[in-house]
Every structure is written in structure tokens, then in C-alpha cells.
Amino acid sequence: MSDMAGDRARPQVCVEVLSRSFGGVAAVREVSFTVGAGEIHGLCGHNGAGKSTVVKMLSGQLAPDSGRIVIGGQPVVLGSRQAAQRLGVALVDQELSVVPELTVLDNLLLGGVSTPLLNRRRAAAARCRQVLGDMGLDRIRPQQPLAELSIGERQLVEVARALSQNARLVILDEPTATLSDVETEYVFAAIRRVAARGCSVIFVSHRLSEVLELCDTVTVLRDGRRIATTPASELTVSDLIVQMLGEAPHRLTAARAPDPQPGHSLRIEGLRVPGRLTDFSLTAQAGRVYALAGQLGSGASDVLRALAGLHPQATGRVRLRDRAVPFRNPVGAAAAGVAFVSSDRKSEGLFLDKPIAANFLATRLPGLGRAGLLSSRREHQAARSLAELVGIADHRLREPTAALSGGNQQRVFVGRSLGRDDVYALLLDEPTRGVDIGGRAAIHRLLRAAADAGLIVVFASTELEELLELGDVIITMRETRMVARYEGGADGAVLMRDMTQGERAA
Amino acid sequence: MIRRPAAPPETLVPGVALVVVLITFFCTPLMSGRALTAFDVYNTFQGLAQLGLLTLGLGLTMIAGEFDLSVAGTYVLGGMLAVRTGQSSAILGIVLAVGAGAAIGAVQGGIIARLRIPSLPVTLATYVALLGLTSAMSGGLSVTYTNTGATLWMDRHIAGIFSPPSLITLTGFVIAAAVFGGTRLGREIRAIGGDRRASRVAGVRVERGLVGLFTASGSLAALSGALFSYSYAAANPNPGLQPLILATVGCLVGGVSLVGGRGLPAGLLAGALSVALLGQVDAITAIPDYYTELLYAALLGVIVAVDAPGLRRGLDRLKARAATIRTPDRRP
Amino acid sequence: MTAADNDRSPAMATARDLPGRQDGADTAPPAQEPASAAAAGRLSGLRGVDPLDVGIVIVVLAVIVTGMLTTRFFSLANARAILASTASVGITAIGATVVMIAGSAVSLAVSQTATVVAMIFLATQQFGLAAAIIAGLLSGVAMTAIQGAVIGFWTANPIVLTIAAGFAIGGVATWISGGTTVYPQVTAFNGLNDTPLGLPLAVYVLLAITGVAQWLLRRTTAGRYMYLIGENPRAARAAGLPVGRVTVIAWAIFGACIALTGVFLAAFNTSANASLGGTLSLDAIAAVLAGGTAIGGGKGSAVRTLGGALLISAISDLLLLRGFSTGIQLLVKGLLVAFVVIAVHVRSTRGRR
Incomplete structure (x- = not known):
């Protein structure tokens, strides 16, 4: 891998004091690094460290506020994806960006600047077969509809598309999150091949051992700043964790001991969602907070989604307060006393155009009147008391929810499920995603208070501080399965290892 | 994210529909008591000429995930414009009609793509406005086309079963199929309909594509209307929603989904041909209209079921429940 | 949801909005x-x-x-004419508003449903007016609520489904009626053509329906759910809101409104044939859109739709008085809706x- 050492001295891609903020909050602050020709450069950082923002700026999806990007010695302006592609930047987006309606071949050709207007079927198919073969996908025919492929195979097709575009810079944003080990090996081999041709590669991943295995150099971001750029050969997983977290966080408060006389409980047995979750069992007691620790694709959020009724194909047994929960149906789950807070606040959570009060009341309308008629007085009361509970000024209740900051929106979202006597289990997927420190502490207080008031609280998160701070019981998950269960005695490094390391030991 | 299972509907639906309709067509002698003639086939193609290009234009926008209701208006306007301006030169009339259709489509496409506004309400408003414009042009009355030379030319029999309008229509489909299958545009149109975000990330120029599509559908609808008016020697300012509904049925039977991302010109041809054949079966056998209506209802009912995610979730739920019951309960 | 700010219908827009905008007011055509x-x-x-x-x-x-500047536009007789011409489309438009708010976009089966209701209403005249109205309403609600169930529980595409339903309803109607015009045996419906205070009964029904729909949307659980489901169906589903049930309710209300329109059309025309419904489907949608209800759902109100319907009628009436053809009236209506x-x-x- 070091035969390109001469070229690497000559940087091909330079990121120079790049900054970008959103609504006054800095997401990336004066980040600089360089990637040489043929170099595989890892980009690591915890959630919210600014990786995605850097990737978006480099791929033409977001304009920097200041700083510049230099490719091949020329300062460039990447105004759009097309502009970036013309300058030789290929991208594997964090979100799966292939079109299931098209064939595999069409997906490989989609949007490429070098794709000719007229199709050359035979040449394209031959090239496609070769590209697929490089990915270990010999079994897939170019003319096969993508919809027939598994999620992992689709991801491989997207990686193949980026790697086959003869780019000068290939950015892969979490390309392996949904892949098996064998599939990952193929991706790595393919990445090494394009790097060997002199292409620069930026590789973003949460799986730290993978980063060390694949990359030549690793840049770590924290809170939007570059912390270090180190040759991978000089790093261990523990070093990386320290760089990412600063001091590895330890449990701040002692875990709550189980109540000697437990109240109601949520019993999950053999919960299974095809392809997403394998055999999950847990008994959660009222008054305690349960944390599911796992990255994207680990199954942590699927536990919650299945319980909320959003995985109709889920199987298993779920009982809440000794009654079976009809958990394949959201209406049934809600009626049984399950409240769910999705990780996708915008499209699966709040009604953003509606006033804050309407969002507070959305799930408790039947309790606010008689025979379907609402009582204004009780509505106002309920909305005001919730506003007070979550700390939102009374006079803002009529404003559209979209006008609130992300943190306050999240408070409304969480508050929606609080103070209801027909909710027994509160499930939260990433309860503080995109929330600032202050909002986060407030939400944590709310959840702790909810547990103290006798609710079963289960949340999924990827953020160590949150897991350690809030979870009385922490369950780590990886690749659709449970890894370990901790009641006290866990620290950040242990959780991180459980969540990020596959069989590949560091 | 898993969106939809494999995409055979785009070939399966039109294939099955066309075969069924063809069988019905060839069985009509059993009901009418007279053998099929070349003239019946000619008439079928005349029916195709009436709605084919309209179906094609509408279908192309549907593949990209949009619904262009205004084609019904452009169709009417195209017919009227061609008749009003083409009395001396038929070609001039067609050119003006197609030009107007293209301009209307381009403006609409620009608004829809730029503002990212749902196409249905915009095109509905355009439809109403175009209907009004056409009616204002003609004083609300049918206008006769006095260029009998052109009308006769339109009704010529070519090779026994074709006429110039039906050949033009078929040519339209051939060109569309060639563009779809032979260039990267077809892939991009389907990608735009399938997953707009992913298309943008992949580098597809989504806005430009949409403007082009609406321009194409406007032009095709206007051409369709012009040909129809010439061959009937009259332009009707308000034929109602029937052409639009039949064209939509043609698209849906042709394997296109309103969600977008699915469909091929060949399927659209099969869909339009199915509709034309059914019309001809009606005419030959003189069965009451409601048979056809009920048949359409049943066909669309099947299509609705194929494309209903809630129904699929319900089936998943039943399957999962059955699987749970099969495994023995470990708890008392 | 607090109604105060959203309820200002176009027709009721107050002078509060005017300062600073007078510049273009006189000159700008729509x-x-x-x-x-x-x-x-x-x-x-x-x-x-x-x-x-x-x-x-x-x-x-x-x-x-x-x-x-137009003689006779501001006269009592003309105001009555505007209201009268708003009534039958208006009643259906109120129903269409409810389903559009609940997120179902449009129905293309309205004309056929109204026609069938009219036929049933006329065919049951001999059982008395009340019975005929009930028969008409029940049939309208049933036909439309079934579509609502398929849309709500199966998330079927409303456009395709209602085209199919239009064919089915029209087909069955022709089948049963034999494709002929339905004439009543007795005319119990004459009372519906009364004009108390110089206005057709349908106008009062329109106003009443608007009030009821407005109240239902704002003050009942089901109505509030409609706004939420319409704005963000995924969020509504994830929150466990009864999406299917509420969609059925919305469509049932729509069905009742269509049925009322059908009843009035039947009483007015004293007979019913397949083309009675005419362009009702699109006219109703145009009125809803002109009132500012968004096709995507979650926004709008019955009062706004009433305003939209009245605005369209008033403009058409004005153009008529100034001697413009129906074509121009349609053109202006289309442009208004687009705007x-x-x-x-x-x-x-x-x-x-």
C-alpha cells in the first residue's frame, strides 16, 4: 500500500480552513486537511462532530461559509453535485442513493458525467459485469432490477457506481453500515484498487477497526474542529476513541438500583424483524431507564420501531402490564400504552406547520373532551401545563412549531408523550439528535422525571455520554443482535468497543 | 429503504391486459355474428390515433412522478388552434398547435420544477384556463375544418389498416421507445420518478428533466388534438374529461404508476392499444357501455391493489401473525 | 389549532392588510x-x-x-344570483375540503356519485321526501366512505381509486337504470325548490354545511386528526393516530355533501340522466383550491372554501355582466386557481x- 508514497507527498485535495454554521451554530470550524493522490484518508468523529457537513461541502451539496477547497492545485467552487462531478468528485452518500426502480446497470450509469447520451449497451454491460465482479457480485446480472437486491447489495452497487466513475476524489460516507463482513472486504479491496490508480479517497465510518485497517491517515473531528491527523499505523482503536471523545466519559450518576417492588413491566421475548433484528428479549421495569446502544443497522432503533407498530413483519411476544401488545399495528400499540418518539423528527415526528399547542395535544385529544367534542378550557390547560413542564414560554404556544430551534422542537416532541395517564412505556429513538447541550440536559431531566413518575423508559442512542448519563441499564447491540448488558460498571470505551468492533479485532 | 418489490408490473400489467383484450377482440365474431375485417383493425388504429399520443405524453410525466392534468386542455386547445389556423395550410396549423402546446408545457414545467410544487393543482388550473381559452377562441361552439383535402388525406388507408394519424402516433411511440431505451434520458426520467433525492445525489439534473418532460407532454397532447380535429373535420371546444380519463386508464393499464419510477413507452403503447381495442369491441358488438365501464373499474381496482402500501403492510402483518401462532408459546 | 388567524376567508379580508399595497391594487389584473x-x-x-x-x-x-363600474353588479338581485349559482357546487366543495385537509387530494368520482344519488332520490319519491332524502344520503355516504376505507386503510392512490370508483358507480347506474333518464313517480321534492327570502333553499343548506364542517374540523377530535394526518401522514402513523378511521370519516362527510348536491340537482332538474353530474368533480376542486386549501393536506378551512366558491361565482357573474363569454369566465377561473x-x-x- 505504500508504493504511492511519492505521489502522496503531492496533495491532490486540500481542505483549507473550511467553516460552516447553521442558524448561528457552528457545525464545522476552520477545518483543514489534505489528501494525497492514492491516499485513503479516514474521517472520524462522534455524532455531531461535523463529518457530514465536511462531506456535503466537498461533494457540492453545501456551500462553505468560509475557507476553500483545492483539487489538483486549483481552488474550486462546488456549486452543485454536477459541478463536483465534473471536477472529479464521486460520492457514496450517507443515505442509500440508488433508485430501486432501475436496473443495476442503469443505477451504475445514473448521473455520471462521463455517461454518454446514447447508450452503448454491450460495452456498458461488459463494464458493469466487471465492476460487479470486483464487488463480489458475480451472481447479479446487469439487467436485474435493483429492487430485487438486498439492502447490502444495493449499497454495494452505490459504492461500485462511485468507484467506477474514474474520479480524482471518492468520498464514502459510512458505506459499510449495512454491510456484512464479507461484503465489507470486497468494498475495501475495491477502494484499495482505485487508490492504487492514484485516486484520493475519503472514508467516513463509525467502525473504528475498519478505519484503521483500511486508511493510511486518519483525521478526527470533534465539535466541528479538527483534533488530529495521524498516520493510521501509529493508532489503535483506543487512541482513536480518546481523540474522538477527549476524556472518555464515565458514568456520572450511579445507576438506579432496581425497585424491590417493581411496578408494571414491559416484557419482550424473541422479538425479530427479518433482516433488521434477531431475537431480542428484555424485561423492562417501570421507574428505570433502559438504553439501547448501537450504530445504524445494529437493530437498536428497530427494537423501538417494532414495539411502536412500525414493522408489520415483526414477530415475537410483547406484554405490557401483563397484557399482550398488538405490536404490528401503530394504532394498537398506542392504545396499549406505548408512546414512540422517532429519530426523524421532521418527517416522522412533529407536525411542523401546526402550532406548538397542537403538537403537544396531538396524541391526547380523546382525553380532552367528551364524545369526540373538545373542550377549549381543557385544551388550554393541558397545553399550558405541558409548556411549563418542558420549559417553553406560554405565549409561544400559538407559533408554528417550525419556528422553534431544533432543541425546543425536540422538547415538544418528547413532551407530547408526557403527562398522559394512558401511556406506560415511553420509547425514544435518538432522543437528543441535533440538540444543543442545554436542550439535551433538559430532555434528560424530563426523561428521568418520567421514569420516576412510574413510566418505563427505553431509548436507543449512538451517543456515549447520553447512554452513560441516562441509562440505568445499558444494552449494547451490533449487527442486529444484542452484545452485552450493563447495569453500572460500563464506561465509554467499553460501549464503543461493543458497538463498533466486529470480529476484526484491533 | 425498501420501497417496493421487484418491478414486473411495468411489463406484466400491460402484457396481460393486452393479451386479454386481444382475445376479447378476436372473440367478437362470436357475439356480433360477422367476421373481423381489416376495417375493424383500421378503426382500432384510428382509436389509437385519437388517444395514443395523449397517453404517451401523460404517461411520460407519470413515469417521472408527476400528473399532468392539463394535457386534456392542451389537447382541446391544440385541436382548436390547428383548425383555426390551418384552414389553408394543414402543416401550419399543426406547427402552431404543437408550438403552443410546447410553450404551455415549458412554462408549467418551469413553475413546477422551480417551486417544487405538486403538479396536480397547477395542471388542474391550467386545464380549466385552457378550456376557457379554447372556448373563447371558438365562441363556445364547434368549429368545422373546411380543408377537405387535408381531412381526406387523414382518412386514407395505408396498407389496409393504417392511416396517416395512426402511423404518426405509432411513430411517436417508436421515437419515445428509442429515446427511452437508447439514451440516458429514459434512465434519468425513471430515476426522477423513483427517488428524486437519490437522483439529485447521483448527479441527475432533475429540474431540467421535468421542464423537458412537461414540454414533451404538452407538445404531444397538442399534436394529438390537432390530428384528431383534422380527421374529424371539426374541433370541439369541450369534450369533457373523457379523453383525460381514458388516457389515464391507458397509462395505468400500460404499467405506469402514479407514484412514479415505473413504466416504459412500449407498455404505454400496449395500454393505449388496449383502450382502443376495447372501444372497437364495444363498437362491433354493440354491447352496452356499462360493460366496458365495469371492466375498466375492475382493471383499475387490480392496479390500485398492486400499488397500495397499506395493503402490503396488512399482508405482512397477517403473515407475521401466522408465523407467531405456529411457533409454540413458551409461556403459560 | 387556533382558528382566529387562519379563518379570514378571501371574501372577508379586512382593511388591516391594505396599507402599503394600494399601489398595485387598481391596475394589476389577476x-x-x-x-x-x-x-x-x-x-x-x-x-x-x-x-x-x-x-x-x-x-x-x-x-x-x-x-x-358595472351596472347592476351591486344589487340585491345580483347578490342572490351569485349565491344561488354558488350553492350546489359549494356544498360538494365543502365536502371536498374535508378530504383534502385529511390528505386525500381529490376525487374524480364526484359527478357519477351525485348522479346516482339523484337517481335514487327521484326513484324513491313515492316513499315521501324525508325517506327519499335519507335514501339519497345513505347511498352517497356508503359509496364514498368505501373509497375512504380503501384509501385510509390500504393507502391506495386516491386518483386511481376514484377513477375506478367513477367507472364502477357510473357503470352500475347505467346497468340498473338501463341508461335511460329517471323520472319520479310523484314529485315530493317540490319543497326543495322553495326560495325563502328570495334565496334557494340550497343556499341555506350551503351556509349550514359550511358552519357544521367548520365546527367539526376545529372543535372535534376527528377534525383535528384530519389536519394532523393531512399534514404529515407518516408522523400520524408513527404516533399511532387512527389514520384509517379518520380517513373514512372524512370521506363519509364528503359523501354526505355530494349526496346533498345530488338531491338538489335532482329537485331542480326534476329528472336525472347520466350527464347530470356534469363537471361537478373539477368545479368543486377548483373552489377548494381557490379558497387556499393546499392540495397536500393539513391546511385550509370550510369557510375559506366558501369564500373561494363565492369569489369564483362573483368573478364569473361580473364577467358575464360585462359581456364576456363563458370561455373567458373559465379562463379567468383557471388563472385565479393557478395563482x-x-x-x-x-x-x-x-x-x-
């Missing part, structure tokens, strides 16, 4: 308004000023000014992109 609306959008660091309100005020002012649709969209996405 067709040129998107430009001034965009300008208004830029100006509106001021809260409460939005392109839609400004545009509607301009349209209403234009109507008023032109109306003053409102675009303005509503620009307003709802402003500041988000």
Missing part, C-alpha cells in the same frame, strides 16, 4: 399577480403579510372596483429552502 406576490414575499419581514393574503385582497379589490395554488405553496415553503 393574471399578472405572481410577480407582485413574489415582491410581497420579499417585503414580508413584516409578520402577517403574505403573498396569498395580499393577492387575494388585490383580486377582491379588483372585483369590487370593476363591480362598481392561489402557487401563492399558497410559496407561503408554506417560504423560509424553509
Whole structure:
């Protein structure tokens, strides 16, 4: 891998004091690094460290506020994806960006600047077969509809598309999150091949051992700043964790001991969602907070989604307060006393155009009147008391929810499920995603208070501080399965290892 | 994210529909008591000429995930414009009609793509406005086309079963199929309909594509209307929603989904041909209209079921429940 | 949801919106308004000023000014004429508003449903007026609520489904009626053609329905759910809201409204054939859109739709009085709808992109 050492001295891609903020909050602050020709450069950082923002700026999806990007010695302006592609930047987006309606071949050709207007079927198919073969996908025919492929195979097709575009810079944003080990090996081999041709590669991943295995150099971001750029050969997983977290966080408060006389409980047995979750069992007691620790694709959020009724194909047994929960149906789950807070606040959570009060009341309308008629007085009361509970000024209740900051929106979202006597289990997927420190502490207080008031609280998160701070019981998950269960005695490094390391030991 | 299972509907639906309709067509002698003639086939193609290009234009926008209701208006306007301006030169009339259709489509496409506004309400408003414009042009009355030379030319029999309008229509489909299958545009149109975000990330120029599509559908609808008016020697300012509904049925039977991302010109041809054949079966056998209506209802009912995610979730739920019951309960 | 700010229907827009906008008010014909609306959008660091309100005020002012220059426009007789012409489309439009708010976009089976209800109403005249009305209403509600169930529980595409339903309803109607015009055996319906205080009964029904729908949307659980489901169906599903049930309720209300229109059409025409429903489907949608209800769902109100329907009638009436053809009336109606649709969209996405 070091035969390109001469070229690497000559940087091909330079990121120079790049900054970008959103609504006054800095997401990336004066980040600089360089990637040489043929170099595989890892980009690591915890959630919210600014990786995605850097990737978006480099791929033409977001304009920097200041700083510049230099490719091949020329300062460039990447105004759009097309502009970036013309300058030789290929991208594997964090979100799966292939079109299931098209064939595999069409997906490989989609949007490429070098794709000719007229199709050359035979040449394209031959090239496609070769590209697929490089990915270990010999079994897939170019003319096969993508919809027939598994999620992992689709991801491989997207990686193949980026790697086959003869780019000068290939950015892969979490390309392996949904892949098996064998599939990952193929991706790595393919990445090494394009790097060997002199292409620069930026590789973003949460799986730290993978980063060390694949990359030549690793840049770590924290809170939007570059912390270090180190040759991978000089790093261990523990070093990386320290760089990412600063001091590895330890449990701040002692875990709550189980109540000697437990109240109601949520019993999950053999919960299974095809392809997403394998055999999950847990008994959660009222008054305690349960944390599911796992990255994207680990199954942590699927536990919650299945319980909320959003995985109709889920199987298993779920009982809440000794009654079976009809958990394949959201209406049934809600009626049984399950409240769910999705990780996708915008499209699966709040009604953003509606006033804050309407969002507070959305799930408790039947309790606010008689025979379907609402009582204004009780509505106002309920909305005001919730506003007070979550700390939102009374006079803002009529404003559209979209006008609130992300943190306050999240408070409304969480508050929606609080103070209801027909909710027994509160499930939260990433309860503080995109929330600032202050909002986060407030939400944590709310959840702790909810547990103290006798609710079963289960949340999924990827953020160590949150897991350690809030979870009385922490369950780590990886690749659709449970890894370990901790009641006290866990620290950040242990959780991180459980969540990020596959069989590949560091 | 898993969106939809494999995409055979785009070939399966039109294939099955066309075969069924063809069988019905060839069985009509059993009901009418007279053998099929070349003239019946000619008439079928005349029916195709009436709605084919309209179906094609509408279908192309549907593949990209949009619904262009205004084609019904452009169709009417195209017919009227061609008749009003083409009395001396038929070609001039067609050119003006197609030009107007293209301009209307381009403006609409620009608004829809730029503002990212749902196409249905915009095109509905355009439809109403175009209907009004056409009616204002003609004083609300049918206008006769006095260029009998052109009308006769339109009704010529070519090779026994074709006429110039039906050949033009078929040519339209051939060109569309060639563009779809032979260039990267077809892939991009389907990608735009399938997953707009992913298309943008992949580098597809989504806005430009949409403007082009609406321009194409406007032009095709206007051409369709012009040909129809010439061959009937009259332009009707308000034929109602029937052409639009039949064209939509043609698209849906042709394997296109309103969600977008699915469909091929060949399927659209099969869909339009199915509709034309059914019309001809009606005419030959003189069965009451409601048979056809009920048949359409049943066909669309099947299509609705194929494309209903809630129904699929319900089936998943039943399957999962059955699987749970099969495994023995470990708890008392 | 607090109604106060949203309820200002176009017809009731007050002088509060006027300052600063008089410049273009007299001169701008409706067709040129998107430009001034965009300008208004830029100006509106001021809260409460939005392109839609400004545009509607301009349209209403234009109507008023032109109306003053038109003899007989501001007369009691003409006001009655406007109201009367609004009634039958208006009643259906109120129902269409409810389903559009609940997120189901449009129905293309309205004309056929109204026609069938009219036939049933006329065919059951011999059992008395009340029985005939009930029969008509029940059939309308049943036909439409079934479509609502398929849309709500199966998330079927409303356009395809209602086209199919239109064929099915029309087909069955022709089958049973034999394709002929239905004449009543007795005419119990004469009372429906009464004109108390000089206005057709249908106008009173329209006003009553508007009030009921408005109350239902704002003050009942089901109505509130409709706004939520319409705005964000995924969020509603994830929150465990009864999406299917509420969709059925919305469509049942729609069915009742269509049925009432059918009953009035039957009483007015004293007979019913397959073309009775005419262009009701699109006319109703046009009125809803002109009132500013968004096709995407979650926004709008019955009162707004009443305003939209009245505005369309008033403009058509004005154009008629000034000697313009029906063609021009349609053209203006189309442009008005296009303008409102675009303005509503620009307003709802402003500041988000």
C-alpha cells in the first residue's frame, strides 16, 4: 500500500480552513486537511462532530461559509453535485442513493458525467459485469432490477457506481453500515484498487477497526474542529476513541438500583424483524431507564420501531402490564400504552406547520373532551401545563412549531408523550439528535422525571455520554443482535468497543 | 429503504391486459355474428390515433412522478388552434398547435420544477384556463375544418389498416421507445420518478428533466388534438374529461404508476392499444357501455391493489401473525 | 389549532392588510399577480403579510372596483344570483375540503356519485321526501366512505381509486337504470325548490354545511386528526393516530355533501340522466383550491372554501355582466386557481429552502 508514497507527498485535495454554521451554530470550524493522490484518508468523529457537513461541502451539496477547497492545485467552487462531478468528485452518500426502480446497470450509469447520451449497451454491460465482479457480485446480472437486491447489495452497487466513475476524489460516507463482513472486504479491496490508480479517497465510518485497517491517515473531528491527523499505523482503536471523545466519559450518576417492588413491566421475548433484528428479549421495569446502544443497522432503533407498530413483519411476544401488545399495528400499540418518539423528527415526528399547542395535544385529544367534542378550557390547560413542564414560554404556544430551534422542537416532541395517564412505556429513538447541550440536559431531566413518575423508559442512542448519563441499564447491540448488558460498571470505551468492533479485532 | 418489490408490473400489467383484450377482440365474431375485417383493425388504429399520443405524453410525466392534468386542455386547445389556423395550410396549423402546446408545457414545467410544487393543482388550473381559452377562441361552439383535402388525406388507408394519424402516433411511440431505451434520458426520467433525492445525489439534473418532460407532454397532447380535429373535420371546444380519463386508464393499464419510477413507452403503447381495442369491441358488438365501464373499474381496482402500501403492510402483518401462532408459546 | 388567524376567508379580508399595497391594487389584473406576490414575499419581514393574503385582497379589490363600474353588479338581485349559482357546487366543495385537509387530494368520482344519488332520490319519491332524502344520503355516504376505507386503510392512490370508483358507480347506474333518464313517480321534492327570502333553499343548506364542517374540523377530535394526518401522514402513523378511521370519516362527510348536491340537482332538474353530474368533480376542486386549501393536506378551512366558491361565482357573474363569454369566465377561473395554488405553496415553503 505504500508504493504511492511519492505521489502522496503531492496533495491532490486540500481542505483549507473550511467553516460552516447553521442558524448561528457552528457545525464545522476552520477545518483543514489534505489528501494525497492514492491516499485513503479516514474521517472520524462522534455524532455531531461535523463529518457530514465536511462531506456535503466537498461533494457540492453545501456551500462553505468560509475557507476553500483545492483539487489538483486549483481552488474550486462546488456549486452543485454536477459541478463536483465534473471536477472529479464521486460520492457514496450517507443515505442509500440508488433508485430501486432501475436496473443495476442503469443505477451504475445514473448521473455520471462521463455517461454518454446514447447508450452503448454491450460495452456498458461488459463494464458493469466487471465492476460487479470486483464487488463480489458475480451472481447479479446487469439487467436485474435493483429492487430485487438486498439492502447490502444495493449499497454495494452505490459504492461500485462511485468507484467506477474514474474520479480524482471518492468520498464514502459510512458505506459499510449495512454491510456484512464479507461484503465489507470486497468494498475495501475495491477502494484499495482505485487508490492504487492514484485516486484520493475519503472514508467516513463509525467502525473504528475498519478505519484503521483500511486508511493510511486518519483525521478526527470533534465539535466541528479538527483534533488530529495521524498516520493510521501509529493508532489503535483506543487512541482513536480518546481523540474522538477527549476524556472518555464515565458514568456520572450511579445507576438506579432496581425497585424491590417493581411496578408494571414491559416484557419482550424473541422479538425479530427479518433482516433488521434477531431475537431480542428484555424485561423492562417501570421507574428505570433502559438504553439501547448501537450504530445504524445494529437493530437498536428497530427494537423501538417494532414495539411502536412500525414493522408489520415483526414477530415475537410483547406484554405490557401483563397484557399482550398488538405490536404490528401503530394504532394498537398506542392504545396499549406505548408512546414512540422517532429519530426523524421532521418527517416522522412533529407536525411542523401546526402550532406548538397542537403538537403537544396531538396524541391526547380523546382525553380532552367528551364524545369526540373538545373542550377549549381543557385544551388550554393541558397545553399550558405541558409548556411549563418542558420549559417553553406560554405565549409561544400559538407559533408554528417550525419556528422553534431544533432543541425546543425536540422538547415538544418528547413532551407530547408526557403527562398522559394512558401511556406506560415511553420509547425514544435518538432522543437528543441535533440538540444543543442545554436542550439535551433538559430532555434528560424530563426523561428521568418520567421514569420516576412510574413510566418505563427505553431509548436507543449512538451517543456515549447520553447512554452513560441516562441509562440505568445499558444494552449494547451490533449487527442486529444484542452484545452485552450493563447495569453500572460500563464506561465509554467499553460501549464503543461493543458497538463498533466486529470480529476484526484491533 | 425498501420501497417496493421487484418491478414486473411495468411489463406484466400491460402484457396481460393486452393479451386479454386481444382475445376479447378476436372473440367478437362470436357475439356480433360477422367476421373481423381489416376495417375493424383500421378503426382500432384510428382509436389509437385519437388517444395514443395523449397517453404517451401523460404517461411520460407519470413515469417521472408527476400528473399532468392539463394535457386534456392542451389537447382541446391544440385541436382548436390547428383548425383555426390551418384552414389553408394543414402543416401550419399543426406547427402552431404543437408550438403552443410546447410553450404551455415549458412554462408549467418551469413553475413546477422551480417551486417544487405538486403538479396536480397547477395542471388542474391550467386545464380549466385552457378550456376557457379554447372556448373563447371558438365562441363556445364547434368549429368545422373546411380543408377537405387535408381531412381526406387523414382518412386514407395505408396498407389496409393504417392511416396517416395512426402511423404518426405509432411513430411517436417508436421515437419515445428509442429515446427511452437508447439514451440516458429514459434512465434519468425513471430515476426522477423513483427517488428524486437519490437522483439529485447521483448527479441527475432533475429540474431540467421535468421542464423537458412537461414540454414533451404538452407538445404531444397538442399534436394529438390537432390530428384528431383534422380527421374529424371539426374541433370541439369541450369534450369533457373523457379523453383525460381514458388516457389515464391507458397509462395505468400500460404499467405506469402514479407514484412514479415505473413504466416504459412500449407498455404505454400496449395500454393505449388496449383502450382502443376495447372501444372497437364495444363498437362491433354493440354491447352496452356499462360493460366496458365495469371492466375498466375492475382493471383499475387490480392496479390500485398492486400499488397500495397499506395493503402490503396488512399482508405482512397477517403473515407475521401466522408465523407467531405456529411457533409454540413458551409461556403459560 | 387556533382558528382566529387562519379563518379570514378571501371574501372577508379586512382593511388591516391594505396599507402599503394600494399601489398595485387598481391596475394589476389577476393574471399578472405572481410577480407582485413574489415582491410581497420579499417585503414580508413584516409578520402577517403574505403573498396569498395580499393577492387575494388585490383580486377582491379588483372585483369590487370593476363591480362598481358595472351596472347592476351591486344589487340585491345580483347578490342572490351569485349565491344561488354558488350553492350546489359549494356544498360538494365543502365536502371536498374535508378530504383534502385529511390528505386525500381529490376525487374524480364526484359527478357519477351525485348522479346516482339523484337517481335514487327521484326513484324513491313515492316513499315521501324525508325517506327519499335519507335514501339519497345513505347511498352517497356508503359509496364514498368505501373509497375512504380503501384509501385510509390500504393507502391506495386516491386518483386511481376514484377513477375506478367513477367507472364502477357510473357503470352500475347505467346497468340498473338501463341508461335511460329517471323520472319520479310523484314529485315530493317540490319543497326543495322553495326560495325563502328570495334565496334557494340550497343556499341555506350551503351556509349550514359550511358552519357544521367548520365546527367539526376545529372543535372535534376527528377534525383535528384530519389536519394532523393531512399534514404529515407518516408522523400520524408513527404516533399511532387512527389514520384509517379518520380517513373514512372524512370521506363519509364528503359523501354526505355530494349526496346533498345530488338531491338538489335532482329537485331542480326534476329528472336525472347520466350527464347530470356534469363537471361537478373539477368545479368543486377548483373552489377548494381557490379558497387556499393546499392540495397536500393539513391546511385550509370550510369557510375559506366558501369564500373561494363565492369569489369564483362573483368573478364569473361580473364577467358575464360585462359581456364576456363563458370561455373567458373559465379562463379567468383557471388563472385565479393557478395563482392561489402557487401563492399558497410559496407561503408554506417560504423560509424553509
